[in-house]
Amino acid sequence: QKEVEQDPGPLSVPEGAIVSLNCTYSNSAFQYFMWYRQYSRKGPELLMYTYSSGNKEDGRFTAQVDKSSKYISLFIRDSQPSDSATYLCAMSQGGTSYDKVIFGPGTSLSVIP
Template sequence: QKEVEQDPGPLSVPEGAIVSLNCTYSNSAFQYFMWYRQYSRKGPELLMYTYSSGNKEDGRFTAQVDKSSKYISLFIRDSQPSDSATYLCAMTEYGGATNKLIFGTGTLLAVQP
C-alpha cells in the first residue's frame, strides 16, 4: 500500500463548478499537508499549506485536513479554465533533518469553459 493515495482522474467539470480533490494517507505521523498545482510542462508550485487538522482558506481555495480519518481535501470554488492543471497532495512529518515530502500521484483537472 502506498503511503499516500490520490485518484489520478482525469476530472472534468464545467466552469463555475465546485471541485473537490482528495488524498488519503496511512502514516499517522504526518503533520504538514500541502497542495501543489502543476501546469502542463511546468514544475509544481505550492498552492496551499496546512498544519495538523482543520481548514484553511485562500481566495477560492480551501484546504481541509481530517487527521482522525487520514484524509485531506482541496476545494476549489467557482472553478475557472485557468485552474486546469494537475493537483498534487504532499505531506511530511516534523522533526526530521530535512523537509522530505511524500507526494500523491496527482489528479488531472480540466475545467471546461
C-alpha cells in the same frame, strides 16, 4: 498500500463548478499537508499548506485536513479554465530541518468553459 493515494482522474468539470480533490494517507505521523498545482510542461508550484488538522482558506481555495480519517481535501470554488492543471497533495512529519516529503501521484483537472 502506498503511503499517499490520490484519485488520478482525469476530472472534467464545467466552469463555475465546485471541485473536490482528495488524498488519503497511511502514516499517522504526518503533520504538514500541502497542495501543489502543476500546469502542463511546468514544475509544481505550492498552492497551500496546513499544519495538523483543520481548514485553511485562500481565495477560492480551501484546504481541509481530517487526521482522524487520514484524509485531506482541496476544494476549488467557482472553478475557472485557468484552474486546469494537475494537483498534487504532499505531506511530511516535520520536526527536523529536513524531513522527507511524500507526494501523491496527482489528479488531472480540466475546467471546461
